[in-house]
Amino acid sequence: MKLTYGITDKLFVWFFIIVLIFFGTILVFYIDLQHIVKISANIVNKNNEISAASKKMIENLLSMEENEKKYRLLGKDDYLNYFDTARKDFEGQLKKIVQMEARGMAISDNWKNLYESYLNISPRLRDLKKAQPSKIPWIPVNVINEWIEKIYIARAENEYEVYLATTELNRRGQTSARNGLIGIGVSSMVGLLGIIFLAYTTLRPLRELLKGIRSISQDRFSEPIRIRSKDEFGELAGAFNEMSVRLKEEEQMRSDFVSMLSHEIRTPLTSIGESVNMIAEEVMGPVNDRQRKFLEIASSEIGRIGNLLNHLMQVSRLASSAIKIRPLSIGTSAFVSECIHGMAPAAEAKRIKIEAEIPPGIPNMMADPEHLKQVFINLLGNAVKFSPTKSKVKVLIEEDEAGTDLMFSISDKGPGIQEEEQSLIFNKYYQARRIRGHMDGVGLGLYISKHIVEAHGGTLWVESKIGQGSTFGFSLPTAGK
Incomplete structure (x- = not known):
C-alpha cells in the first residue's frame, strides 16, 4: 500500500525536524556546558585551593626556620610558640591537600611524598615545649629546603593544570558557540527549505486551481488541472476536473438543444411571418387601420424572435469553433x-x-x-x-x-x-x-x-x-x- 501524506502530515514532519534539530542543539550545548562547569568547579575546588594552601605552607616553613633561629639566638619561648603554630598550620594545609584525593581529585605525587616525609618527622615535633632547650628536635634546614622545593614543583604542576583547564574551557566555549551557530544555521536552513517546499506544494496547486476557476468564470471551460500530489489539493483538483467535465457535457447538451430548437422554430416562424405579411398586403382582403397596427406589432415581434434565433445559432457555431473569418x-x-x-x-x-x-x-x-x-x-x-x-x-x-x-x-x-x-x-x-x-x-x-x-x-x-x-x-x- 502506497503511503500518502496530506498537508497536515507535511507540516507535522517539518515541525518535528525543526524541533529535533533544536533540541539536539540544546542537548549538545548542555553537554558542553556540563564539561565547562566540571572544569570550572575543578579549578575552584582544587587548583585554587592548592595554590592558596601551598603559598601558606611555604610561608609556614620559612616562618618555622626563622623562629628556630630566633629561639636559638634569644631563647625566648615566644619564638618556640610561633614555631609550633606555623608547624600546625603547615600540617593542616598539607592534610587539606592530601585529603582531596579522598574526594576523587587527583593530586601530584610530590604532595604524597611530602606528606610521607612530614609524617616521619612529625611525631618528635609534637612535644617541643617539653624538651630541654638544648635537645629540641628542630627540623633540619636541608629537609625544610627539600620540602620547599617539592612545594614549588607541585605549585608549578598545579599552575600548569590551571593553564590546561583554562585552555580546555576556551576550547569548549568555542565549540559550544560553533555548535550553537551550526544548530541555528541548520534550523534556519531546514526552516527555509521547509517553507519553500510547503510554499511550492501549496501555492502551485492553488495557482492551478485559481487558473482553472478563472478560466471557467471567463470562458465557462477549463483544461484539466494537472496536480499529481496525493494530498487534499490532489483530491480538490480531481473534484474540480470532474466538475469541469460535467460543465462541458451540460454546455454541449444545452448548445445542441438550442441549435435543434432554433432549427425547429425557424421554419414555422418563417411561415407565420409570411402569413402576417400577406395579410398586411391585403392579399386575403381589406385591412382596416386597427388591424394593420396589430399586424405591424406582430411583424416586429416576429423579427425580434428571428434576431434572437440568429444570435442563438451564432452562439452555437461559436461553441463548436465554426466561426469563419474572411478578411x-x-x-x-x-x-x-x-x-x-x-x-x-x-x-x-x-x-x-x-x-x-x-x-x-x-x-x-x-x-x-x-x-x-x-x-x-x-x-x-x-x-x-x-x-x-x-x-x-x-x-x-x-x-x-x-x-x-x-x-x-x-x-x-x-x-x-x-x-x-x-x-x-x-x-x-x-x-x-x-x-x-x-x-x-x-x-x-x-x-x-x-x-x-x-x-x-x-x-x-x-x-x-x-x-x-x-x-x-x-x-x-x-x-x-
Whole structure:
C-alpha cells in the first residue's frame, strides 16, 4: 500500500525536524556546558585551593626556620610558640591537600611524598615545649629546603593544570558557540527549505486551481488541472476536473438543444411571418387601420424572435469553433459611417446624438465586413440603449504608434458597470445586475462580439465607472499589416 501524506502530515514532519534539530542543539550545548562547569568547579575546588594552601605552607616553613633561629639566638619561648603554630598550620594545609584525593581529585605525587616525609618527622615535633632547650628536635634546614622545593614543583604542576583547564574551557566555549551557530544555521536552513517546499506544494496547486476557476468564470471551460500530489489539493483538483467535465457535457447538451430548437422554430416562424405579411398586403382582403397596427406589432415581434434565433445559432457555431473569418481590406471611414447611419433611427427615437471622430487619412482595416458590422451594431446598440435621452454617444478611431492596428472606442453616458462585473459581461448569457428585469436582451451580444474581434486577432475591453458611463474598445489590424 502506497503511503500518502496530506498537508497536515507535511507540516507535522517539518515541525518535528525543526524541533529535533533544536533540541539536539540544546542537548549538545548542555553537554558542553556540563564539561565547562566540571572544569570550572575543578579549578575552584582544587587548583585554587592548592595554590592558596601551598603559598601558606611555604610561608609556614620559612616562618618555622626563622623562629628556630630566633629561639636559638634569644631563647625566648615566644619564638618556640610561633614555631609550633606555623608547624600546625603547615600540617593542616598539607592534610587539606592530601585529603582531596579522598574526594576523587587527583593530586601530584610530590604532595604524597611530602606528606610521607612530614609524617616521619612529625611525631618528635609534637612535644617541643617539653624538651630541654638544648635537645629540641628542630627540623633540619636541608629537609625544610627539600620540602620547599617539592612545594614549588607541585605549585608549578598545579599552575600548569590551571593553564590546561583554562585552555580546555576556551576550547569548549568555542565549540559550544560553533555548535550553537551550526544548530541555528541548520534550523534556519531546514526552516527555509521547509517553507519553500510547503510554499511550492501549496501555492502551485492553488495557482492551478485559481487558473482553472478563472478560466471557467471567463470562458465557462477549463483544461484539466494537472496536480499529481496525493494530498487534499490532489483530491480538490480531481473534484474540480470532474466538475469541469460535467460543465462541458451540460454546455454541449444545452448548445445542441438550442441549435435543434432554433432549427425547429425557424421554419414555422418563417411561415407565420409570411402569413402576417400577406395579410398586411391585403392579399386575403381589406385591412382596416386597427388591424394593420396589430399586424405591424406582430411583424416586429416576429423579427425580434428571428434576431434572437440568429444570435442563438451564432452562439452555437461559436461553441463548436465554426466561426469563419474572411478578411478584406475595408475603408474604415466609410464602414463606420455606414454602421452609424444604420443606428440613426434608434438614436433619433431617444434624441441621442452619435458623434464620430475619424482622423483624415485613416488607413483601411483588414476585417470580415459582415461579422465586423455585427460588432459595431452590438456596441452602438448597447450605447444607445443604455444612454439617457438627449445624451451623446461618441465613436473614436485612432491609429496606434506602430501603425499596425486601429483602435476603436464607443463611449456612452449610461449608468456604468460595477468593477467586479466588468470581467463577467463578456460571458455567455450574462447581464449586469443593474439592468436585469427592465432591459431587453439575453446577454449574447458582447459574448459574440468578443469572439468575432478575437477571431480577427484583436482584443475587446471595457472601461466604466458607476454614474459616468462606459467605453467599449477593440483593436483591429490595418490593411497594410
